Amino acid sequence: MKKTFTILVVGMLFVCFRSYSQSAVSGSVMDIESGDPLIGATAMLSGTSKGATTDASGKFTIQGVEDGSYTLTITYVGYAEFSKKITVSGADLSLGNLSLEEAIFAFDQVVVSGTRQAEKVTETPATIEIISAKDLEELPSFNPGELLARVKGVDFVRAGVVGTGINIRGFNSNFNSKNLQVNDGRFATLIATGLPMGPLTTQVKEDVERVEVILGPNAALYGPNAHNGLVHTITKDPRSSQGTTVAVGAGNQSMFTARFRHAQVVNDVLSFKVSGEYTRAEEFDFADSVYIDRDGDGVKEGYEEYKLDNSIEFLRGEAAAYISLPNASDIIISAGGSNSTYLSPTNVGRNQIKDWKIGYIHARYTSNRFFAQVYNTTSYTDGTYAIDQRTKNYYAFIDAGMSEAEAEQQSLDKAYGAPFDDESKRLNAEVQYHEKFGSTGVVVGAQYQRDNANSKGTYLLDNDGNDPIIVNQLGVYGQIEQELGEAFKLTAAFRGDNHEIYGFNFIPKGGIVYSTDKGAVRLTYGKGIAAPTIINMYGNLFNGLILGNAEGFTLTDGSKVEKQKVEKIQSFEIGYKGEVVPRKLFLDANAYYNISEDFLSPVTVVGVATERGDEPMSEVQSGYGAYGGLVATYVNFGKVNTYGFDLGTNVYFNDQFNWTFNYSFFDYSYDEDNLEENDFNGDGVVNKLDVLVNAPKHKFGTGLYYRGKKLFSNIYVRWVQEYDYFSSYQIAAKTQDLTWRGTPVVENARSTDSWNYGPLGGFVNVDLGLGYKINSVFTVSGQVTNLFDAEFREFTAAPFTGRLYSLELKAKLPAIGK
Structure with a gap:
């Protein structure tokens, strides 16, 4: 027993x-x-x-x-x-x-920007467009931003030889901070203005792995300024991209570029990469007229921009060390810098960007469950200035009897409003925990941001740089993903954001995705906010004629101009990504409806003020003797509904040939009887001059691509319907029975302070690219932008786009020992 x-x-x-x-x-x-x-x-x-x-x-x-x-x-x-x-x-x-x-087929790609976790593009609860490594490798240009013209749902504009910008789903302006730029999880925006860094970036094209573009708000995970969309650039890991790449290129407009990247695995623990670039060119010939009343009789005459410099020059580079730790965790330390000179369009003309320096240092820790990062961003320039204001200053001093030399020198004195000096910095920190419990995935995190903006008294209320503007923000976020069987996935996300000036905001997001072997349908809701930038809050332009509105104003009649609050958007979207014909036809479609309210307005004259907050205007406005308290500022207004859809197809004829077609529709509506909220300009009528959507209703792009073992080529055609555009002093519109800033809207005529060349868009643009892989090391390629040299203008305060062509030779050397 x-x-x-x-x-x-x-x-x-x-x-x-x-x-x-x-x-x-x-x-x-x-x-x-x-x-x-x-x-x-x-x-x-x-x-x-x-x-x-x-x-x-x-x-x-x-x-x-x-x-x-x-x-x-x-x-x-x-x-x-x-x-x-x-x-x-x-x-x-x-x-x-x-x-x-x-990933060759669009259906197969994995993304990280939608939920901040790696997932198949069809299964993410967001509309994400991808610029792939292949796209970047076959672009014979130093500027990867050019490929954004081929992304559906994006309003792409070229502002000269190097200036490229985007807008997503309406409300564009010459001062657009509603689209967040992120580089390797790091906010890549200017500190005082909140604008994307764009050409000021430190990244070199050869080090870019991919670019993910989110259409619509994603503020729940990324913060207040992922309002209309987000552009996330992800760089290469040196451990999976060893070797050395050298590229040299040349083209018209005196363009020359030289770039390099080197990545190396030193041992099992340490790897590193370095990259650098020098690029120069000349801007298209164009003079943006400056209108001046020199006789004091109220009649303004146009003058060419004084001392215009068409030179373009970029010097940029980055370095990073990757330290591999046990249990598949890493410490990544990176740093980068850039020095940039070019012409940039603004709401009141063009800025002469001179030796604007950007720098950062960034430390990250990643593991199976934790992510943490801390980084510091700096911005410095003492040579940048507003050309419009400098021109006005120069002629005012000439009329006052100064010599040309004296007038030239005085025109850049910061007392007269032209210089844009900057010595700002920003500190960011983030910690995140992510885990999966069976069929439930959880992400929680916190972000901190401390802005320290210093214009040295040139464009902010910082007391000649003695009292920098310091603003703190703290946000906590969370996300839960719940798999329901093999087909459904629910996502719920939130963010609680506390802004030192604008208080607490709660930002939710939710989505459901139904997946099959062929594709996925998604339904999402998201809220976004756009917090006023530091220049919105504490701006001090043109001797105090334009002042920031963080405190509110009291007018001479005793009425109040309320201080700015955050702009809000709610977005409802349905979409589908999937294969219509397996491995042959891929369809990506979405439709959306947005409710936007409390717009952050462009600069507008609000009247004669006696106080800004609790301070008398005589103590705030440096030009009080001339203006007497007359002030222009930023306010909130309005409620507008926007809606539209995007349709994209990819047809793969075989492994070498594929054809793409994208179409986007966009429109809007508003309550014409709601004068209290929507009559922004106070003329008793609500119309498009109050709303300023500034976006085309229709646009499409189509491209044919060939990718062989040796030869690669592409041709891309883009059409944008013409549309009227109004942004502060800038106007581009057809003749109509409207008045803008006191002047009738007439095409090819002056409009108060700028020239109206007519609507933007209304063009067909053809780009052509061709390349040949000579052997495993050398590749030669070329491209022509605006192949037929059609004359069209994509942005105000910018030249007409002419034909651009470039040739490039690239050498890719394998790592030693491979």
């Missing part, structure tokens, strides 16, 4: 052990072409919270796996998702080398 009992106990223990034994699943993830390890790829077992991230050698190990059958899924940004059926049965399972291939 005792022997029988012993056997029974041993047998039960054996059964229990077999039933609940836990094993490890391991493997190595490699690039299918190069054989390089893919560091940071995510391996997950379906139906569990078990997963791991690949280390510096591309290896992953998933511990504690119970016996059973699973689907192993591996995702890596820029690569097609990999799936494999596996069975675990009482022993560790080694899968050997698992090869991932770069």
Whole structure:
């Protein structure tokens, strides 16, 4: 009996052990072409919270796996998702080398910007467009921003030779801070103005892995200024992109560019990369007239911009060290800087950007569950100025009897409003925890931002730089993803944001995605806010004629101009991404409806003020003797509904040929009887001059691409319907029975302080690219923008776009020992 009992106990223990034994699943993830390890790829077992991230050698190990059958899924940004059926049965399972291939088909791509976690593009609860590594590699230009012209749903504008800008879903202006620019998770916006850095960026094209563009608000995860959209640029990991790349290019407008990137794995712990660029060119010939009343009789005459400098010059570079730690965690330390000179359009003419320096230092920690980062951004210039104001200053001093030399020198004295000096900095910090519990994924995090803006008394109320403007913000965010079976995924996100000036705001977002083998349908709701920038709050332009509105104003009749508050948008969207014909036809469509209110207005004259906040205007306004308290500022107004849809197709004829077609429709509506909220200019009528949507109703783009082993080429055609555009002093509109800033709207005529050349858009543009891979090292390529040299103007205070062409030679040298 005792022997029988012993056997029974041993047998039960054996059964229990077999039933609940836990094993490890391991493997190595490699690039299918190069054989390089893919560091940071995510391996997950379906139906569990078990997963791991690949280390510096591309290896992953998933511990504690119970016996059973699973689907192993591996995702890596820029690569097609990999799936494999596996069975675990009482022993560790080694899968050997698992090869991932770069995503060729739009259906296969993995993104990170929608939920800040890697996921298949069809399954993210947001409309995300991708500029891939292939797109970037085949662009013979130093400026990856040119590819944004080919992204559906984006209003792309070219403002000269190097100036490129975008807007998403309406409300564009020459001073647009509603689209957030992010580089490797780091906010890449100017500190005082909130504008995207654009040409001031420190990144070199050869180091860019991909660009993800989110259409619509994503403030719940990224903060207040991801209001209309977000552009996230992701750079290459040196551990999976070793080697040296050198590129030289030349083109018309005296363009020359030289760029390099080097990445190297030193050992199992340390890897690094460095990159640099020098580019120069000449802007298109164009003079933006400055209108001056020199005789004092109220009649303004046009003068060319004084001392216009058409030179363009960029010097930029970055360096980063990647330290690989145990358990697939990393410390990444990076730094970068740029020095830029070019012409930039503004609401009141053009700025002469002179030696504007941007710098940053950035430290990140990443692991399977934690992410943390801290970074400091600096901005410095002492040579940038407003050309319009400098021109007015010069002629005023000439009329006052000064010599030309004296007038030239005095025209740039900061007492007369032309210079834009900057010595600002910003500190950001973030910590995040993410985990998966069975079918539930959780992300929680907190962000801190401290702006320290210093204009040295040139355009802010900073007491000649003695009292920099300091503003603190703190945000906490969270997200829950719940899988419901194999088809449905629910996402709920929130952000609580506390702004030192504008208090607390709650920002929710939610979505549901239904996925099949062929694609996914998504329904989302999101809220976004746009907080006034520092220049909106504390601006001091043209000797106090324009003042920021962080305090509110009291007018001479005792009425109040309320201080600015945040602008709000609610967005409802339905979309589909998927294969109509397997591996041949890919469809991406979305429709949206937005409710926008409390617009942050452009600069507007509000009247004669006696006080700004509690301070008398005589103590705030440096030009009080001339203006007597007359002030222009920024206010909130209005409620507008916008709606539209975007349609995109990709047709893959074979592995070499594919054709794309994008179409976007956009429109808006508002209550014409709501004079209290919507009659911004106070003329007793609500019309488009109050709303200022500034976006085309229709636009499309289509391109044909060939990608062979040696030869690659593309031709892209873009059409934008003409549309009227009004932004502060700037106007581009057809003749109509309207009055803008006191002057009738007449095409090809002066409009108060600028020249109205007629509507923007209304053009067809054709771009052509061609390249040849001579061997494994050298590639030669070229492109022509505006192939037929059509004369059209994409932005105000900017030249007509002429034909641009460039040739480029690129050498890619493999890493030593490979």
